[in-house]
Amino acid sequence: MARGIDAKSTADEFLVHSNEEQGHADRIAERIVQLGGEPDFAPDGLSGRSHAEYVAGASLVEMIKEDLVAERIAIDSYRELIQYLGDQDPTTSHMLKEILAVEEEHADELADLLQGLPVHGARQRNTD
16 A cells, blocks of 8 residues: 555554564563463454454555554553553553553554645544
8 A cells, every 4th residue: 555755664664563563462472371371362352352443444544544543542452451450460560551652652653654645535434
């Protein structure tokens, strides 16, 4: 989807975000194991537990907007988890705060990307 003058930088940004998200999943899985649990990576299980809905964008602008929506949902979810944990599990809480900071950076970067891209042809997302 990335074409034109911003194509390379936009594609690079998505790759960086993707790699960081994989790192988050790996850290969370490692923590689950440390706590005596077993991470569940089954695709059906992952999509069923996801807080965000996957929506394929038909244009680069739509893809960035959908990713931004997902980042904002992730930010809210991490904040809720951190608040829920409180002082009960400082190690997990610290890890989640670090991940939250990266998610906030992702949202800022995506919002910045949108500033430089044309909005023609973009569909509105129904968020109700």
